[in-house]
Amino acid sequence: MHGTSSARPLWRIPALGATAALAAGMLVALGAPTAHAAAGATLPFTSVEAESAVTNGTRIGPDYTQGTLASEASGRQAVRLDPGQRVEFTVPRAANALNVSTSVPDGQSGTLDVYVNGTRLSRTLEVTSKYSYVDTPWIPGAKTHHFYANSRLLLGRDLQAGDKVALQATNVQVTVDVADFEQVPQAASQPAGSVSVTSRGADPTGRNDSTQAFRDAIAAAQGGVVWIPPGEYRLTSSLSGVQNVTLQGAGSWHSVVRTSRFIDQQHSSGGVHIKDFAVIGEVTERVDSSPDNFVNGSLGPNSSVSGMWLQHLKVGLWLTGNNDNLVVENNRILDTTADGLNLNGTARGVKVRNNFLRNQGDDSLAMWSLYSPNTDSSFENNTISQPNLANGIAIYGGTDITVRNNLILDTNALGSGIAISNQKFLDPFFPLAGTITVDGNTLVRTGAMNPNWNHPMGALRVDSYDSALNATVTITNTTITDSPYSAFEFVSGSGQGHPVRGVTVNGATVRNTGTVVVQAETQGTATFRNVTATGVGAAGVYNCPYPPGSGTFTLMDGGGNSGWDSVWSDCSTWPQPGQGNPDPDPDRNLAQGRPATATGSQDVYTPGKAVDGDAHTYWESTNHAFPQSWTVDLGSRQDVRRLVLKLPPLPVWGARTQTVTVQGSTDGSAYSTVVGSRDYRFDPATGNTATVSLPDGTSLRWLRLTVHANTGWPAGQFSEVEVYRTL
Known part of the structure; x- marks a missing residue:
């Protein structure tokens, strides 16, 4: 099986169940937080x-x-x-x-x-x-x-x-x-005694196929070095039977291999060392059945990958079979349509360290204990930015795993910054066991809305998805900043209520969570010590295990906690960012990023384009079908005094007048008129905006704009609808 997705269905867990308060004053001997290195990779x-x-x-x-x-x-x-x-x-x-x-x-x-x-x-x-x-x-x-x-x-x-x-x-x-x-160094020189691929007929201009030349050089250099001089080399099929050899380039900016499938082999005796060149593919979509990866399968024991630039592939390294003691370090993995690296079970002693990953279409770094457990392996000092459809780091099962000193930024959808999970995807799967060490990690703007659950995933998630979590999970020295939702989440993502046990959180700094510090949605227990929080959006704890009656989640107070002792009291509603605390920015646009709907839209000009923060994109209603309505859910009831309606600020958008009625609702069902039908002029010479003042005392959660006419186009059109509390 090639490139199996780790962004699997995460079924909705309704916000229901009993609330269990923080058990204050229970002392637990956890020990003092230990000193640790700065999070993230040292980058060039x-x-x-x-x-x-x-x-x-x-x-x-x-x-x-x-x-x-x-x-x-x-x-x-x-x-x-x-x-x-x-x-x-x-x-x-x-x-x-x-x-x-x-x-x-x-x-x-x-x-x-x-x-x-x-x-x-x-x-x-x-x-x-x-x-x-x-x-x-x-x-x-x-x-x-x-x-x-x-x-x-x-x-x-x-x-x-x-x-x-x-x-x-x-x-x-x-x-x-x-x-x-x-500052890119000059190209390195050929090592003495190495076999150059050009000596076997490889074309450094990239015009001719160099696949056979690479194969011949690898066969000739057994026990030695295959040299890839500066240039671009085109391979039209993958390499296999690679073992007991070093593949070395002149530097990742100088030696470039153009292929979407570099090594594809299920077994190797090992001793493979790959270093200092680029592999740039042509993967434009994600096909999970295709091995469109830099490495697909096994390099064998005691191998290494270092100094590589890997780009436009499905997966950087999709590792199966025996990869014991593999070291993956000092690499850049960019623009993969699925994972950056996924360790698919059986490996022992793997170290993945000091790598930079950006723009993955699935988990940036993952261990998945399929067929047998990954054991005694680690992700350390990596920097991960912008995984756009899963987690920054995901540990799916395994024994004695370490996640240490990583910097993870800007997860986007269906994922957390770090996920420690018993989600199996396939059998035979080996759940988490032994000690799972999560230490010294920094998570910035991580966690994301999960549309399958209809509420968010926390910055750091512990998930008993398919089976009870009984390993010892120690989470220490964690920094979580600007999480759009929660900091720590404990959940059974399948909705089966499997317990989460054996978790300690010792030493954490949480700044500016959108909703809560702890999001507990399954039964179990965790102990917290020296966890401090500032800028909590709604409440300290959301504790609503699902299914109802499945048990409670107990938060044990080990001392030294501060800033998050309040509890969200209503398990029938999900807290929205900023509820419960004064808004740190009273002049912010309340509509930006909120869910929007409409009675109709034309082609790609969907309702969400009017709240995406980009005045160049726009909603356009079904043409020739007035009236048309556009509605945004602000997430909670707000006092509103001013709307700013925008069209794209470009001369091609000629001046026009739209006739609009403004309505509001507090329950999403019954709407009342706030401002009756009026004409609003949009002129690119003055910014293509119109301001609507609302009466004092206007309070609403749902805002609806109904467009009755448009002198410039036979449809309602807004590029941004901005909602403010102040005039």
Whole structure:
């Protein structure tokens, strides 16, 4: 079986059941938190977010709504450039190379002009949608995703910190997310005694097929080194029978292999070492039955993968069979349509460390104990950014597993920053056992709304999905910042109520959770010590095990906890971000990212486009069918005084007048008129916006706009509907 999805159905767990309060004062001898290294990988580049740069484009976001450009961006923000617009970065370090994460409209490609200190380079940066807009309809809850792709460029000159690099859109609209600046060393020299692939007929121009030359070089170099000189090499089929050999390039910016299937073998005697080149594929969709992976199967015991650049593949490493003592370190894994790395059971002593992963379409790093348990293996000091359809790190079963000092940012849908789970997917599966160590990890903007559950997944999730969780799970020295929903979640994701036991959380700093610190939805127990929280959105604890009557979840207080002692009291409702506490931003747009519906929409111009934070996308109702209504759920009852209605701020959107009635509801059923039918003028010369003042005392949860007429088009149209508490 190749590339099995780890983004499996996560069935809805209704928010029902009994509430169990925090058991205060129960002392548990957990020991003091231990010192630990800084979270994340040590990287050869420095990233700069586009939204922090100088631009005449449009900043989009922040947004946490599944399926939007802003929500898939790092930091949940990006910059949209129309042709002729630019974004200018201040170079943070000495650099001669640039890698940029961008998105262009579906079906389009183009270039970005590159300027250094005001001078345009002859080299341009290619951008394309070819590898984006992935659909996985067999994964319940999935939407079109994977909007971004990375493009890299050697600048041909040395830059210093403080220099300016500008990117200007030329022939296509481009959304720029983040830029990586790097000083790439010169190409390495051929090791003495190695067998060069060019000596066996490989073509470094990439015009001719080099597959057989690689095979011949591997056969000739048994026990030694196969050398991949600078150049581009095209392989048209995968390599197999690879064992007892080193494959080495001149550096990942210099030696490039173009193939979607590099190694495909189910067995190897081991001793395979792969290092210092790039493998860049042509995977444009996700086909789980196809081995479109850098490594599919086994490298054998005592092997290693290091210094690699892996891009546009289905999976970086899909590892089955004997991979004992494998070391995977110092690699970049970008733009995979499924996992970055998945260890599929049987392996012992595997170390995955100091890697950078961005833009995975499934779990970035996963261990899945299928057929036999992964044992004594670890994910340590990795940096993971923007997995867009699952978890940052997922441990599905296994014995004595360690997840330590990782930095995980911006999970998007159907996943948490870290998941410790007994979800089996297939049999025979080996549940969690022994000691599962989760230490020193930093989670930023992780956790996501699960549309199958109709409520969220926490930043760090412990899940007895298919069987009781009886391992010893120790979670220590954790930092959780800006979780859009909860910090820690305990759940039986199948809805069967399997217990979660044996968990301790010792030493955690939680800042700015959208809803709660602890989200407990199954029976069991966990002990907390030295967990401090600030900026809690709704309450400290949501404790509503499901199914009703299945038992209770007991939170044992080991001392030193602060800032989260309140309990969400109503298990019939799910807390919305910001409920219960004063809003830290009283001037925020209450509608952005909220669920929106309409009586009709035209083609791709769906209701959610009016709350995605992007004024260039828009809702358009069914044509020639007035009146048409658009409705947004603000999540909780709000006092509202002002609406800002927008159309795209472009001259092609000629001035027009729309006739609109404003209604509100507190129960989603009965609506009353807030502002009667009036004409609102939209003119691109003045920003294409219209402001609606609501009467003092207006309080509503559901806002409905009914469009009766439009002088510019036979439909209702809004690119953004912004809702504010203040005039």
